[in-house]
Amino acid sequence: MRFIRRRPVMIDLLVALGLCVLDLLVSWDTDRSGGLSGGVATPVYAVAGYLALVWRRRYPLAVYLVMLVHSILAYIVVPGFVPTLGVWLALYTVASRCSRLTSLCALVAAYVPTALNVADEVRRAPPAERSDAFLVSAVLGVLFTTIVFGVGRWVAWSRRQRQLVAELAAAEAVTAERNRIARDMHDIVAHSVSLMLLQAGAAAAVLTTAPASAARALQTVDTLGQQAIRELHHLLGVLDSGSSDPDATTPPNVAHIVDLVRQLSTSGVPIAFTVTGAPESVDPGVDVCAYRIAQEALTNIVKYSDVTTTAGVQVRWGHEEVVLDFRNTSNRRRRPGSHRLSTGHGLVGMRERAKAVGGRCESERLDDGTFHVVAVLPHRMPALLAGQAPAAQQSDRGRPASDPADSRPTVNAKPESSQ
Template structure:
């Protein structure tokens, strides 16, 4: 049954052929109706037959010239009413033309056309017919009926078109939303790789250089640096395993660990100190409760800033300051930048890859402010102001680079190594 219905819907019949069949059927109806005796004699006459045939021909013009077809069929119908004085369904030609006028023309045109035809039909029936006024008014009623069917069909088609357009817009919206989510996920993964792995790679690079430099003169120091390299490499492998596991098992529940916060800063700074970076850091006495996303953003900013100092300002001393003020959390990371001019420091820091871009994206995600650049007295500074209210509202860790699993942000063994040598490159 479905196959038959589908073939019927796909069948294309020429419109002219459909109109010809419809006109022939209406002619047959008129012939049968008028063949019966009315008032004791046969109502079908030669002149009446000519008018019915003309109405059929004029009705076939309804698709290319709907208004002209309605005018001509109405003229035939009114002429028939006046000359034949017989009841006839010749108004069906007028109804078909009225249907097309309603379907094909604008509101004002179709209103004027239908009202004009109705007025002329009523006047002709009232003035030129001998009795049986209601019977001769049937042509006008049939015209109204055809126009009503056309109006209903028009609204129905408009409604279906609106539904189709809504479905298309909804599909486009779903595609755009899926594309946006994919883009956000790619950006989040890029942030994770940079924030976590780049940090450890930088430490591995520094410590491997230390080991190569002191291998012959200070074997114990070289062994110490190589231990840090080995531990950092193990941590990178663990991080990659976690990230790949999340990607491969995206639909499965995975155990999660708390995202890093400002409470982990001591351990983070110890890891940099163990890698040879001197960091001046005085933990604030009390910051009070902070939104999770603000703590995570501040942690990542400090981590990235210290990583850039370690890579691009050899021999520099970094200073980390965190203060809380009404409605904001302010943090500053500066370095002395020994061995580089202000312009050189700027070039080195800007050339650090995606670090500064990632920091700007994180700060923008919580509607904060970030300023970076060389200091007048030398060195480089990163200053951020994070609004606490925005953090409360936008506590999506994915926006600020939260990670779905463990976050070993410290070089393993940093606690045992303690402060280690400072200022060594």
């Protein structure tokens, strides 16, 4: 197949010569041409016409017209020979590469050489068999001509379908990439800005009474802002690949969830964070998915938190899955102004993220008022999903799957017994 794609002209030349020889063997009446020795003009004429097929891919309609005229003139100037196979190949090329109207006109014109062939067959048949010769040659000629046309149109339809499928796949990939970027930007901005507002409010409240605490809160705001900028740079792919800052080039992963917990703890929300089981290596797409789900879940805790809120985050490693468990006793009502930071689709986004890597994410409010979010993610994305989600892999460009050695130590911002 590679040889054919690289040398189409040579292949068409061989096909043209082969059809020419076959047409001479089938259609040439050597008796009417003066025998093989006296009919040199017929093979020369046939080869001269069939050579036009070499350019059939580049000029399908022009080559078809040449073959059509070549066949009609043969009936007039070359006794006993009406070339047909070349016309059929040219008709197939027109039907597979030209418009429907052009193809239909070519089909109608192709019946002219067919009629001449029928007339030639009837002329050669004995008088008693001419009616049968007419019927057989007419039916076969029309049938084969129509079949060639139909095959060409089917090839054209198949080509258009493949092109349409490719365009739809490209459009779906663009839409999926846009949705991924939108979800990531929502998670980054909503999480960082929520904590920044919380810290800024705390700084304003103690600015005159506890300047040192206010300064620490403002320093946290600055840190959160820089982190958000780094994540946005990584998301948009504009970071310098040669940067020496590991945090700027390393995409977020499961091991970074502890940083989110620490940020939330410094915002005044008591939270307990534990890791159970031995950390395993996971696919890059699963790594980022776990981090983004944790980011959105913790952002929701901030949105609904008050002075009585407590929270717990647990990462449970299994042999084939990693489970992220979030529990908090947050108020059912949002913190004032937090609605501006949300698209209203946070839980839906978490479910979509988990589904995209072959996992699941569920949320519910328990009878005691605790809001519970649990995400179960596989260590390895299913092959089908991995092939359909290049964007998730691209978001981790340049980084291997998470290494168990990168896992951070277990941090308890608040003792387990406090829950």
